[in-house]
Amino acid sequence: MQIAHIKQLSSDVIGQIAAGEVVERPSAAIKELVENSMDAGASAITVEIRDGGLTSFRVVDNGSGIQPSDIRLAFARHATSKISQAKDLYGVQTLGFRGEALASIAAVAKVTCTTRMRGAEYGISVQNNGGDLGEIKEAACPEGTSFTVKDLFYNAPVRRKFMKKPATETGYISDLMARFILSHPQISFRYMADGKTVYFSAGDGKLDSAVLSVYGLTTLEQLHKIEGNMNGVVLQGFVGVGDLARGNRSHQSFILNGRLIKSNLLTNALEEACRQRVMIGRFPMCVLHLTMPFEAADVNVHPNKWEVRFLNEVGVREAVQTLIYEALSADKPLGAAPALFPENINTPPASIRRMEPEVYAQKNDGQATETTQKPSSSINSIPVSSSNIPHYDASKAEVASCVPSASSFTAHMDTGVGQQSFAKEAFIPNAWSQSSVQVPEAASAAPLSNQAVPELPRPDPIPKQPAPIPAPQAEQLAASQMEAELDKLPVRLIGVAFNTYILLECQDRLLLCDQHAVHERLLYEQFMRESAGDAASQQLLVPEMIRLTHREYGVFMESQEALRRAGFDADDYGDLTVQLRSVPMMLGQARSVDCFRDALDELAESGQISDQKRTDRIIQMACKHAVKGGERGTMEGLFELVRRMVQENVTPTCPHGRPLIIEVTQRDLEKRFHRIQN
16 A cells, blocks of 8 residues: 655645635625625625526625725635634624635636725726736726626536536525525615526615515515514514425524524424424424624634524523414414404394294094194193103004104294204104103194094102203203303304314404314313423332433433423432433323433433423324314304304414414405406
8 A cells, every 4th residue: 555645735726625615606605795795884785697607697785895905815815804813703793704705716716806995086906717816907886896706617627517507506596695685684685697686675674675575475464573582582583384384494594693594403493383383394484583692602613604503502492492482372363464353243142032832733523723822831840751751552542743842943043153943843752651752731632533542641749849941942042052152252153164164254254264173272272281280200110220321321410300300210320320210201101211311312402301292192182082074063062162262362273283264355255256356
């Protein structure tokens, strides 16, 4: 084997290696130039590209410009005006500070720089081709700086071969420019691709305007506003859940002190806070600005400056997750501009009319004459049950179909909330021995056919007791009570479609509610309240000896109190071994010993023990016990479901993230029926 000697690399090779760390593709070069423009105090920045930036791109700003005496030094490696000593790295307040951007771009492209200081009579222009700086010339130009970059990677064919198609590279740049607009709403950006304007922001300093220019009005109206502070972190921005959830995380923008960053910690906190509002396989979108002391974050992690480290990761995660969750919880009803149930609707009270039973009396000559007669009070006053009706052989007599029953009453709901009707039909029992039918005296006094009807024996006297309410009256009373309860709610119940979707009218909106999703959400909230604070432990019959890795053992020694609060009772046994004596109970069942290792992993990663497993099980229980789609329920159950949904102001999604309610406005219906034209 031949031993290779160490040798010094040439400046050209060093330049291309450094360029590979900073300039991965055209979007990375544009990011560096735009950040320099923002550091120069520009209030308007224009970015124009051709063929995805591979052919050329230009960045123009109206910033402070570059002094003529510094133009050569601007293209030198590790030359910057942002910091001057090592301690400045612990509180970097500018977007650029490494002094590598211009040198790295010029090493692999043909760069022309034109700049003019504010108040200067003229500007200067210089060209740098592959690191070879040309002559500096005077130039007529507006105040600010313009960089024109052509033939990126012209002298690095291997790097250029791995570039994507122009359309793909254009997409990367478009995504970057959208994030710049969202991160600095006080700057007016104009982004043009192949001669067409893609984005233009007003630069009025309002985040709403920036979101409007990127995502449009429809999306802006559905976003949830986030605003608050916790653990030294000020959080402002917007979060989109429900229908705004996306198939990937490309629409999650995190801005730390004005700097675009990517952070798995922030992403996990966001998704944990939105877990039950986004369906599985979908991701919430967001535009979140974090403001915190510059010393609390380290931005000098990677040359591309996307990654950061937080001094208090647990505190930052807790702040972001809590503030987002509280904002979404406070904005429960669909997030629409009008509240879902804003106020009571003045509906007339329910009007219920009683229909008396029709009794047919027969004459002695066998011809029936229709009359209206109430049942005898002597019969009506006797509580009816199967125990006080004597046995009667139905084979020896015929009973007319005029016997009144509960089905002969109709409850009329005049308010339109719903109707409970019972068909007026004959009720002929097969055997009288178990029947509870009342026979009027008028009906029993006359023969019903040629065959005489034997006289029914009188029941034995029974002690006097309050007469129970007849079944029809009880049903009417229950319906009246439900109707009165529903009148107090700001909605009007229309009915149920396909035994699945509850139809409600609320002011000028028609609400379609998924009965399974609504019931599942109500059960989930109930189970969560019942299991809140449940840290009971189940003692093991035989203590478990668990050998840990050195890292797990260190976490255990530092977090014994947190484990004890979670229900794990364990002691150090020495030699990387712990003795586990009890494990926490979860919904009446003891968690397995493996959960102890999972708890240690969670402590090592986030500093806290998650209750996600308990939550997942509660979600499963709620889904299993909720009424299913297509399952026909009782009117009482329907009223109760609507009442609880309104009064508890439930979260507008089920625990799996599916929507509970879909609304259709009156205006939408009128447009569909062409009652209005606009």
